[in-house]
Amino acid sequence: MVVWVFAGGGEAEVRGLIPFLKQNFPGCQFERKTPVRRKPGPKPNPLMSYGRTGNSLIEQIQEQLPIALKAESNQCDLIFVFDDLDCRNPETQRQKILASLSTIPDCDQVPKLIGFAAPELEAWIIADWDNSIAKHPDFRGRHERMRWWLSAKGKISFNNPESFSEYDHQRDCCQDKLSEALIQSSIQDETDRQRLRFSKGIHTPILLLQINGNEVKKNVPYSEKYMTTSRIFVVKTLKTAYNQEKVSINILFFV
Incomplete structure (x- = not known):
């Protein structure tokens, strides 16, 4: 087909x-x-x-x-x-x-x-955090800090990442970008700023192949x-x- x-x-x-x-x-x-x-x-x-x-x-x-x-x-x-x-x-x-x-x-x-x-592909990655970000070597030692920041500061629900942000009528898109929140979460701690930040172009394609569909569906x-x-x-x-x-x-x- x-x-x-x-x-x-x-x-x-x-x-x-x-x-x-x-x-x-x-x-x-x-x-x-x-x-x-x-x-x-x-x-x-x-x-x-x-x-x-x-x-x-x-x-x-x-x-x-x-x-x-x-x-x-x-x-x-x-x-x-x-x-x-x-x-x-x-x-x-x-x-x-x-x-x-x-x-x-x-x-x-x-x-x-x-x-x-x-609202973006990154919602699927967040929905199965343990099989995606948490297992990727680029985020070893900081994925827990990233998760805390996304939840506490980014106001992202890991049980429903699709609910992130609201519609901006003037720009015809979300008021805030989920992928940008992921980027910010990877550089919030001073010790992380010298390390590779999350990249939509680099990490999203790799992590899409790591997620478990049954886990993603739940969230x-x-x-x-x-x-x-x-x-x-x-x-x-x-x-x-x-x-x-x-x-x-x-x-x-x-x-």
Whole structure:
């Protein structure tokens, strides 16, 4: 089953999302269409820049999906759009994306699945702290201080990291960034400031491959709420694509 992935974001999504999907869904072939890989050179095209999310990601899909459909006709079994929810309303965002996809020629017959990380991918890492940050050598000897700071100062619930921050109407995103809180937690103690700080580009891709899906599900109620519906959707898609009577797929995070 060939899945075209249109993801928002930057380094974490470029380096981490596809390996994570491949690890959790070995029966699928994932092809990343966005973020578009930067080509070597001093002047990258700003239209292909990282960090496209929300309405900007929708615009990028409008640009890139028709190109892919023309170049690779009948090569896609599922279009998967994935973005940081960033405190936006999930159903509003879902309908925006689906409405945009409905205007693109030649993709009406391709099944579509919309997924979000609420508010960012780092929520999954925090949700399974013991298998992620606590075990990574870069945070040895300070992960407990980081956890205390995130809870006491950052006001992050480890039982529900998806609840972090509130929506900023002017900026169309969260008032505070969860990933920035993780960065700050890694340099709060004076003894830690000479050590490598948390990096969304370096650590998030690695830690995504370390988390235990069953542990994450316990602490991300948004993902858990939609998990059953999404599992049924993907199984039906697989059955249609391969005409199989029985298909089993572990779908922990498609929401």
